[in-house]
Amino acid sequence: MFQDFESRSDPSHGPERLAKLRAELARRGLDGFLVPLADEYQGEYIPPSAQRLAWLTGFTGSAGLCAVLADRAAVFVDGRYTIQVRGQIDPAAFEARHLVDDPVSGWLAAALPKGARLGVDPWLHTVAELRRLEAALAEAGADLVRLADNPLDAVWTDRPAPPLGAVSLHADALAGETAGDKIARIGKAIAAARADAAVLTSTDSIAWTFNIRGSDVAHTPVPLAFAILRADGRPQLFVDGRKLSNTVRAGLEAIGDVVEPASFAGALDGLGLSAARVLVDPKAVAAAIADRLIASGARLVEGDDPVVLPKATKNAAELSGTRTAHLRDGAAMVRFLAWLDANAAEGGLDEVAVARKLEEFRAATGMLKEISFDTISAAGPHAAIPHYRVSTASNLPLRRGEIFLIDSGAQYEDGTTDITRTVIVGEPTAEMRDRYTRVLKGMIAISMARFPKGTTGAHLDVLARQALWSAGLDFDHGTGHGVGVYLSVHEGPQRISKASHVPLLPGMILSNEPGYYKDGAWGIRIENLVIVTEAAPLPGGERPMMGFETLTFAPIDTRLVEPSLMTDAEIGWLDAYHAEVASRVGPLVEDADALAWLSEATRPLGRP
Structure with a gap:
């Protein structure tokens, strides 16, 4: 069976885990922290190693966010989950809030005192999300603090390891276009956007571009990977080599450079050192990536993921x-x-x-x-x-x-x-x-x-x-x-x-x-x-x-x-x-x- 019918929600752990997280936040001098349902790729489905929201609160829906303050905590969900969330969280520990009717930015602006420091993991929020949140907090006199590491991970002692699902090649006959032709087409779109390169983090965009499929997350056949495409030149695919058979590696190396994920940060720095103009989608790319590019000297060109429309x-x-x-x-x-x-x-x-x-x-x-x-x-x-x-x-x-x-x-x-x-x-x-x-x-x-x-x-x-x-x-x-x-x-x-x-x-x-x-x-x-x-x-x-x-x-x-x-x-x-x-x-x-x-x-x- 591809579906698991066991209940993955246990609200009883919520108060104890919330207390541990609050203690860690206090140790770091933070007045609050946001726990989104997200990973560094900003995909819809995330692996067990990134299920921080479910671990903390018990809520297992496909969209949500928890705001943790010293004396309050709230789980924000949209209209699909207003009933589910009430049955999966401990109401003594977490409030249930409607993401649209009561946006988290407004809730935080009202709840945080002036001078408060709200921590975020910039790998788990897009550029656009943090931009909106920063503006809302500034009006309330609070500060948004981008953290170098995630405080929840420090108290999640039994966190699962990241997945190592096998990558496969998707047949050209089914794709209707070779990966090489797609890469050339996207390169022209990058040049048309007056950029030298584009950073891709959406896993389905990467899978479509390179004509590959994966098995890192449930139900969506994508590998967890990053990519850098260029207006002119070979692309780089940052994927754990343990996911690749010799045949798959050979197929990928024929069209681009296959690089270990540990080298991704260095590659971003390299774009900055060359003062490259880098296309990033603020709605899809983690803020940590944009921050790194800017710090290294790159010039950001904000626009849509160049793969999204061709893929659609x-x-x-x-x-x-x-x-x-x-x-x-x-x-x-x-x-x-x-x-x-x-x-x-x-x-x-x-x-x-x-x-x-x-x-x-x-x-x-x-x-x-x-x-x-x-x-x-x-x-x-x-x-x-x-x-x-x-x-x-x-x-x-x-x-x-x-x-x-x-x-x-x-x-x-x-x-x-x-x-x-x-x-x-x-x-x-x-x-x-x-x-x-x-x-x-x-x-x-x-x-x-x-x-x-x-x-x-x-x-x-x-x-x-x-x-x-x-x-x-x-x-x-x-x-x-x-x-x-x-x-x-x-x-x-x-x-x-x-x-x-x-x-x-x-x-x-x-x-x-x-x-x-x-x-x-x-x-x-x-x-x-x-x-x-x-x-x-x-x-x-x-x-x-x-x-x-x-x-x-x-x-x-x-x-x-x-x-x-x-x-x-x-x-x-x-x-x-x-x-x-x-x-x-x-x-x-x-x-x-x-x-x-x-x-x-x-x-x-x-x-x-």
Whole structure:
């Protein structure tokens, strides 16, 4: 199994560990310290050796930060984790705060006295983060202190060792472009930015550029590494040599210099000694790297990671591979959903058993490399927690009359998948059907959207919410995130959300996943992945348009649909989608019972 169902949270350790950290801070003359969920690469998934936030507080979500002061400590999370955090921290030791409604900068400015010294590990915060924080503290009369070493590490006596996952070469046929050609292309972008070199720390950017994959962190096939690319000249890849086979090393040395990570600081100094103009992304690069470059004499050129946009706009080979991966995954989902429908109402199933079964169906394809994130297998009230993580301690049975939500994904060598389906066990209530249909209407609205060049995710996000808003409802997360190809399931810069102002471009892959969550009762989310494409011109149209091609093919539970709430166009889309699911995925499903179920599940909805 790629998923661990053991509970990793133990709030009981919080007070003792907090006391040890405070003693260390006092010894250093600090009035506070920030503990983010981050490592020096600023990636979404981090290894056990960097799980400082979970070690200190017990909170195990994928985003958060703890502010520790002498007499107060608070854990800040976004809307996805407001319920989870309350169950994972000791409320006597830590306050739970909403990262958006009560930003940490404002909380610190109010809590810290004038002249206070707040410590940070500059390897764990980006340039932009510390810039904002420094400004907020300056207004409050407090000082931000960049530390040479992390005080939490001094009291974390059983800290795991850093990972040594093997690195592999990603085939050019799947990548659609050789690493050498990518490096040359990025070099031109660096020169266009009037820079001599660029420092890359985003592990998926490095993996994409060098056509490599890794196994250092869960669910995302990247190696932990740094890189320096140049406008002209060989790049440097800073990676632990113990991760490289002779074949992999030879492949990498053909296109660049392979260097041990211990030499990274010296290489930054070298850029400074030559007075190089160095491109860094302030949103992605650790402040410690920028500080070192400036101290050594380099001139910073601030701009976007030059790899992000080329990586996001997939080429023909990447799109072909991901289409194949999604059909394979769709067949596994059909087998799973058929099994679930045949067994759930009889009783005896629980969240863990269902998640295990889905992974079995994916593994049976013979192509599964990993899952793309921990499966959200959520029954009844747990479905109301958008990022619920099932464990043996939280495991609930599936019950008649309840909703079951499963959000899952797979990593195949030719593509990354992410799909959510919400199903009913037994008979739904009228309220469930109403809410489900409104969520479905939002998902269909995004699927059918046409939009001109320059449109951003913020422009489209309203389409997914309109049917919910009209009933006084909403959901507290973005409508969609970018997705990589055998890389990160959460990829930037493309998103569909109120806060996304990046224009959508052909070849970008996004999720389309509106939802609704009734706290303590049930939740609904329906998710397909889509590709941004150039739309066929319409008669009389005056501007070129773009639209979405659906990548995900698996039935949507029509037992939860209220047809009277849907327009003819929406019903037409759903019927056409189900016909395509049957025609594309059906030939890949060999099991007779699953095929019979698929035929029924994709029957046209029509009007009552």
